[in-house]
Amino acid sequence: MLTTRSGVRLLSRADLDDFLDLAQQDPVVNVFAVHRAWSTNLEPRWLGGEMWGRFVDGRLVAACHAGANLVPIQCGPADAEAFAERALARRRMASTIVGPQDAVRPFWDRVESHWGRPRDARWDQRHMVITGPPAVALDPQVRNGEQADLRTLYPACVAMYTEEVGVSPEANGGGDLYRTRVAQLVGRRWSFVRYDGGELVFKAEVACASADAAQIQGVWVPPHRRNQGFATAGMAAVVEQVRASIAPTVSLYVNDWNHAARAAYERVGFVETTRFATVMF
Numbered sequence: 001m002l003t004t005r006s007g008v009r010l011l012s013r014a015d016l017d018d019f020l021d022l023a024q025q026d027p028v029v030n031v032f033a034v035h036r037a038w039s040t041n042l043e044p045r046w047l048g049g050e051m052w053g054r055f056v057d058g059r060l061v062a063a064c065h066a067g068a069n070l071v072p073i074q075c076g077p078a079d080a081e082a083f084a085e086r087a088l089a090r091r092r093m094a095s096t097i098v099g100p101q102d103a104v105r106p107f108w109d110r111v112e113s114h115w116g117r118p119r120d121a122r123w124d125q126r127h128m129v130i131t132g133p134p135a136v137a138l139d140p141q142v143r144n145g146e147q148a149d150l151r152t153l154y155p156a157c158v159a160m161y162t163e164e165v166g167v168s169p170e171a172n173g174g175g176d177l178y179r180t181r182v183a184q185l186v187g188r189r190w191s192f193v194r195y196d197g198g199e200l201v202f203k204a205e206v207a208c209a210s211a212d213a214a215q216i217q218g219v220w221v222p223p224h225r226r227n228q229g230f231a232t233a234g235m236a237a238v239v240e241q242v243r244a245s246i247a248p249t250v251s252l253y254v255n256d257w258n259h260a261a262r263a264a265y266e267r268v269g270f271v272e273t274t275r276f277a278t279v280m281f
Contacts, residue, residue, distance in 0.1 A: 006082035011051040027212040035208035070094035072103035084110035097279040104277040120280045124256035128270035134236035135269035142237035145191030160220035202234035214247040231264045
C-alpha cells in the first residue's frame with residue numbers, strides 16, 4: 001500500500017505485529033490501542049474507522065486510531081502533525097480527540113482552523129495508575145453488575161455520562177447503541193456495582209483491557225450519596241477485582257479540576273504518570 005510523502009499510510013492485518021510492538025512501548029497509556037488491535041486485527045470494518053501508521057526508513061514509528069475516537073499512539077509532535085495532514089484530507093469523522101497532551105496539542109493546533117470550535121477542550125487530565133493492592137480497605141459489597149441490574153444501572157450510566165461529557169448519550173437517537181454498550185460490559189463482567197438496599201450508590205466499568213492493563217471509566221456516585229466514602233472504598237474493591245481477574249495494572253484519567261475524584265483515587269493508591277488531553281465535538 002502506498003505511503004504518503006509524510007510517511008503515513010493505512011495499517012492492515014499484515015501490520016498487526018509491528019503495531020503491537022509499537023503500542024507495547026507504553027502498554028498502560030496505550031491500552032485502548034492494544035485492546036482495539038487485538039479485538040479487530042486492524043480491519044476497518046471491525047474498527048469502525050481506520051488505523052494509520054507513520055513510517056521512517058520503513059519502520060513503524062507512530063500510529064493513530066481514526067474513528068469516532070481519534071487517538072494518537074506513541075506520537076511526537078512531527079508524527080501528530082503528519083496525522084493531522086491526513087485527517088484534513090477528509091471530512092472530520094471523530095467526535096473526540098484523546099491521548100497524551102504532547103500529541104493531542106500539535107494535532108489540534110494543525111486542524112483547529114479547519115475543524116471549527118469544539119464543544120469542550122480539556123487540556124489537563126491526570127493519567128493515574130495503580131500496580132499493587134489498594135492502600136485502603138475495600139467495600140466488600142462491590143460486585144460485578146448483572147443483567148437484572150440494568151433497570152437501575154443504565155439510568156446511572158446515562159446520568160454519569162451526561163454529567164461528565166455535557167450531553168446525554170441518548171441524544172440524536174443514541175439510546176439503543178448506548179444501552180447495548182452498557183449491557184455488553186455487564187456481559188463481559190467489566191461492570192461493577194454497589195447497592196445500598198435497592199439504591200445503586202456506586203458504579204464503575206472497565207473501558208478496555210489487555211494482558212498488561214485495564215482502564216477504568218464511568219466512576220459514579222449519585223450526588224446525594226457523595227462524601228460518604230463510597231467512591232474510595234468502591235474503587236479499592238474494583239482495583240482488587242480487576243487485578244485478580246483482568247489485568248495486573250489499573251489505570252484511568254481524570255480532569256484536573258475534579259479534586260474530589262483525584263483525592264479518592266490517590267487514597268486508593270493511584271499515582272499520576274502523565275497528562276492527557278481531550279477535545280470533544
